[in-house]
Each structure stands twice: as structure tokens, then as C-alpha cells.
Amino acid sequence: MSPETRRVEMTLETKIESMDLGEEVARRVAATAGFDEDERHKICMAVRECLINALQHGNRYDPRKPIGVTFTLLPDRLMVQVRDQGPGFDLAGIPDPLSDEHLLKSSGRGLFLVRCFMDELMVESGRNGGAVVTMIKRYSSNHRGAGESEAEKEKQR
Amino acid sequence: MSVKINKREVGGVTVVDLSGRLTLGDASAQLRETLRELLNQGQKKIVLNLGQVGYIDSSGLGELVSGFTTVKNQGGQLKLANLTQKVNDLLTITKLYTVFEVHNDETAAVQSFS
Numbered sequence: 001m002s003p004e005t006r007r008v009e010m011t012l013e014t015k016i017e018s019m020d021l022g023e024e025v026a027r028r029v030a031a032t033a034g035f036d037e038d039e040r041h042k043i044c045m046a047v048r049e050c051l052i053n054a055l056q057h058g059n060r061y062d063p064r065k066p067i068g069v070t071f072t073l074l075p076d077r078l079m080v081q082v083r084d085q086g087p088g089f090d091l092a093g094i095p096d097p098l099s100d101e102h103l104l105k106s107s108g109r110g111l112f113l114v115r116c117f118m119d120e121l122m123v124e125s126g127r128n129g130g131a132v133v134t135m136i137k138r139y140s141s142n143h144r145g146a147g148e149s150e151a152e153k154e155k156q157r
Numbered sequence: 158m159s160v161k162i163n164k165r166e167v168g169g170v171t172v173v174d175l176s177g178r179l180t181l182g183d184a185s186a187q188l189r190e191t192l193r194e195l196l197n198q199g200q201k202k203i204v205l206n207l208g209q210v211g212y213i214d215s216s217g218l219g220e221l222v223s224g225f226t227t228v229k230n231q232g233g234q235l236k237l238a239n240l241t242q243k244v245n246d247l248l249t250i251t252k253l254y255t256v257f258e259v260h261n262d263e264t265a266a267v268q269s270f271s
């Protein structure tokens with residue numbers, strides 16, 4: 001791992017209270033990374049939606065199954081990974097919540113919001129099964145640059 | 158952390174004030190219960206005052222949509238008023254702005270029923 005990489009790793013219990021906790025940590029990490037209030041809000045919502053999915057669709061409320069979350073601050077972006085122990089899934093099969101057919105449904109908007117709020121969304125299967133959902137948020141041009149190392153800043157001078 | 162719900166009667170219309178976060182769990186359940194009660198009492202003109210709600214997740218959005226549909230199916234109307242910028246943006250990107258009748262303030266929402 002390069003010296004400018006910083007990482008926060010945590011394990012959440014599969015219960016509703018964990019959603020607020022995970023979101024709170026996301027808020028702090030996003031602040032440390034230098035995102036502004038608007039971007040922090042978007043990151044928090046995206047992380048929350050993935051945690052809810054891990055709870056509901058992945059671990060299906062089974063308290064014996066943990067939810068893993070990793071925040072990685074890279075030089076140019078924040079990467080968040082959420083891992084569960086469920087059946088896994090494929091983004092290609094997710095319907096469009098904006099279509100007439102789905103607009104009045106009471107569910108199906110979570111991943112759509114993640115896509116709106118983050119720059120990238122990927123889903124893979126974990127080594128021992130389960131879904132690994134990866135979200136990327138790049139630092140914007142007016143970013144405070146907390147993800148940069150001193151050496152990096154030196155180079156830019 | 159969660160949501161606070163208060164009901165008021167304004168000229169034959171029930172105004173439901175929500176404050177806090179409308180999210181998965183208690184908050185969504187509380188809203189569902191409040192709407193159910195109102196319908197049971199025959200109150201079918203409902204305005205949700207979202208002026209103090211700065212955060213709604215997909216579960217809260219789902220609850221708003223099913224509330225809207227339930228009220229409509231019983232011959233009533235559920236309207237929204239006083240949206241914060243964040244909630245306004247959320248309804249816009251999810252196209253739910255085209256589903257709900259949204260008013261700038263409570264007075265306009267209440268008057269729209271007459």
C-alpha cells in the first residue's frame with residue numbers, strides 16, 4: 001500500500017441501528033477526506049443505501065452474519081466497500097425505478113440513488129460468496145486535498 | 158435521531174408536521190401508522206409538512222409513495238408542502254416530483270383542497 005493511502009475498516013452487526021452508525025462513520029471519513037457538505041451528504045446517503053441492502057437483501061436480518069465496511073482514501077478518490085454474506089447479485093438485473101412501470105413502487109430506488117450520488121458503483125462476489133459493493137467518489141477540483149500526501153503537494157509546488 | 162410527527166387540523170385539512178429524518182425503521186413505521194389512523198378516522202385531506210425534514214432514504218421515499226397510493230385508493234389526497242432543498246432534489250432525481258402534488262408552503266397546500 002502506498003504511503004498516501006489511508007484506510008478505515010469496520011464490522012457492523014446486522015441490525016437497523018448499524019445503519020446510523022455506519023453512516024456516521026461515513027460522515028467523518030468524508031469530512032476527513034475534505035468533501036464539502038453537499039458531497040458529504042451524498043456519500044452518507046450512498047453508504048446508507050448499501051448498508052440497508054446488505055442488511056435486507058444480503059444478510060436478510062440474520063444477526064449471526066456481519067457486514068464489513070472499508071473506507072479507503074486514495075490520492076484522487078474515496079473508495080467505500082460494503083460486504084455481506086448473502087447470495088450476491090448482478091447490477092444488470094436491476095430495473096429502472098424511473099420507468100412508468102416502477103415509478104409508483106415503494107422500493108427499488110436505493111442503488112439508483114447510489115449511482116446518482118457516487119461516481120462509480122461496482123458489484124462483485126466475495127471470495128466466500130456474498131456481495132462486495134464498491135463505490136467511488138472522486139475529489140472535485142475545489143477539494144481541500146486531505147487525500148494527498150505532503151510529498152504529493154510538494155511535487156505540485 | 159429519528160422523526161417526530163405532529164398532527165393538526167387546519168380548515169378541514171389535516172396537516173402532519175414531520176421533523177427529523179425519514180428513514181428505514183421506526184420513522185417509516187411511524188408515518189405509516191399516522192396515515193393509517195387518519196384514514197380510519199375518515200380524514201382524507203392530508204398535507205405532509207416536510208419543512209423540518211432534511212433527510213429521507215429510499216425506505217422513507219417508499220413510505221411516502223405507498224402513503225400517497227393508500228390515501229388515493231381510499232378516495233383521499235396526500236399532498237406535500239414546504240420541502241427542504243435536499244428533499245426537493247431527491248424527489249426531482251427520482252421523478253417523484255411528478256407523482257406528488259407539491260406546494261411551497263402549508264397555506265397554499267391547505268387552500269388547494271377547496
Ligand SMILES: Nc1ncnc2c1ncn2[C@@H]1O[C@H](COP(=O)(O)OP(=O)(O)O)[C@@H](O)[C@H]1O
Pocket residue numbers: 049053054057058084086087088089094106107108109110111112131215
Ligand atoms: N447486498 C445485496 N445482496 C443481494 N441482492 C441485493 C443487494 N443489494 C441489492 N440487491 C438487489 O438489488 C435490488 C435493488 O436494490 P435497491 O435499488 O436498493 O432497491 P430495494 O432495496 O428497495 O429493493 C434489490 O431488490 C435486490 O434484489
Ligand SMILES: [Mg+2]
Pocket residue numbers: 049052053108109110111215
Ligand atoms: Mg435498497
